[in-house]
Amino acid sequence: MPRVYNFSAGPSMLPEPVLRRAAQEMLNYKGSGQSVMEMSHRSPVYQDILETTEALLREVMQIPDSYHVLFLQGGASSQFAMVPMNLMTQNKKADYILTGQWAEKAQKEAARYGEAKIIASSREKQYACIPDLAAGSFSPDADYCHICLNNTIYGTRFSRLPSTGDVPLVADISSCILSAPLDVSSFGLLYAGAQKNLAPAGLTVVILRKDLVGQPMEQTPTMFQYHIHIKNHSMYNTPPCYCIYIAMLVLKWLKEDMGGLASIERINRKKASLLYDFLDQSSLFHGTACKQDRSFTNIPFVTGSQVLDAEFLESEEHTGLINLKGHRSVGGMRASLYNAMPEQGVAALVEHMDQFERKHR
Ligand SMILES: *Cc1c(COP(=O)(O)O)cnc(C)c1O
Numbered sequence: 001m002p003r004v005y006n007f008s009a010g011p012s013m014l015p016e017p018v019l020r021r022a023a024q025e026m027l028n029y030k031g032s033g034q035s036v037m038e039m040s041h042r043s044p045v046y047q048d049i050l051e052t053t054e055a056l057l058r059e060v061m062q063i064p065d066s067y068h069v070l071f072l073q074g075g076a077s078s079q080f081a082m083v084p085m086n087l088m089t090q091n092k093k094a095d096y097i098l099t100g101q102w103a104e105k106a107q108k109e110a111a112r113y114g115e116a117k118i119i120a121s122s123r124e125k126q127y128a129c130i131p132d133l134a135a136g137s138f139s140p141d142a143d144y145c146h147i148c149l150n151n152t153i154y155g156t157r158f159s160r161l162p163s164t165g166d167v168p169l170v171a172d173i174s175s176c177i178l179s180a181p182l183d184v185s186s187f188g189l190l191y192a193g194a195q196k197n198l199a200p201a202g203l204t205v206v207i208l209r210k211d212l213v214g215q216p217m218e219q220t221p222t223m224f225q226y227h228i229h230i231k232n233h234s235m236y237n238t239p240p241c242y243c244i245y246i247a248m249l250v251l252k253w254l255k256e257d258m259g260g261l262a263s264i265e266r267i268n269r270k271k272a273s274l275l276y277d278f279l280d281q282s283s284l285f286h287g288t289a290c291k292q293d294r295s296f297t298n299i300p301f302v303t304g305s306q307v308l309d310a311e312f313l314e315s316e317e318h319t320g321l322i323n324l325k326g327h328r329s330v331g332g333m334r335a336s337l338y339n340a341m342p343e344q345g346v347a348a349l350v351e352h353m354d355q356f357e358r359k360h361r
Contacts, residue, residue, distance in 0.1 A: 005345035150176035272296035302332035
């Protein structure tokens with residue numbers, strides 16, 4: 001079978017040049033006589049990989065020096081607890097905006113450690129949009145305000161950031177990291193599971209403003225304390241070595257082959273437009289997210305008939321377009337168009353949808 005166009009929300013496609021390079025270097029990384037998977041994480045050759053990865057991430061995302069960058073494990077889901085355990089320590093309360101299941105999970109977890117106040121929610125609207133935020137919604141004494149910047153399941157994103165004043169904004173950026181430029185200085189903390197747009201599953205990136213690192217709650221496990229990982233330069237224990245190496249290759253590809261974030265944003269917007277333009281004129285398919293809040297990395301859509309949805313998804317097998325099934329909680333279809341999805345993949349999807357529509361008119 002030739003390589004497929006994989007529209008999965010995560011783990012998802014990696015750039016082909018990255019996979020080829022990893023294959024070339026598999027048995028003998030830069031004359032070390034070993035695979036990156038086998039070498040000591042404390043060896044100079046691996047140290048160089050870790051430092052290069054951090055430097056590249058800082059350069060590509062333009063992360064100011066006033067921020068720490070951490071390479072951790074446990075997924076974005078561990079950050080749901082790690083954030084409150086380390087940051088909900090002054091007034092023991094935080095604001096949460098519910099825009100989907102990931103934001104809900106983050107809020108539920110935080111509520112175990114303090115007051116996790118829901119200040120806005122679009123749950124009543126099946127999370128099809130980002131809720132309105134009145135100026136007085138925010139708690140001026142919150143230790144932070146948490147948002148999920150791009151909602152992977154429902155296909156919405158914050159196109160404007162909430163104005164939280166002096167309250168640090170914390171964002172889950174798992175499904176939009178590196179998809180477009182982001183002003184890191186608007187945030188107190190950013191976190192992302194790597195398997196959507198950066199590397200294989202197993203690596204979690206945390207970007208944290210230095211002045212926010214304080215004493216965590218008393219019972220916080222050592223592995224959940226930011227300051228421990230900061231002090232040890234993400235080497236308190238064995239880091240996810242191979243994932244970090246792939247992240248390094250992905251960042252090199254993004255910088256050198258794709259021209260950085262401004263350039264990848266143009267490409268991503270073009271890919272998303274291709275699909276949205278088709279959906280907006282189609283008499284069979286339609287997108288489920290509110291127009292003004294549409295994500296350009298995750299695009300859910302339906303036909304309006306469960307029978308036709310199922311038939312469309314069955315056609316995957318012979319088209320080479322895979323993993324288009326929507327999240328189990330919403331049904332229908334979803335196309336995730338991360339950085340590694342080429343424009344031809346989206347064109348092939350639109351072509352296939354067009355043919356399907358003609359057949360069922
Ligand atoms: C995938 C995803 C998660 C969960 O990530 P894990 O690394 O599997 O814990 C959390 N938040 C968002 C926005 C996601 O897309």
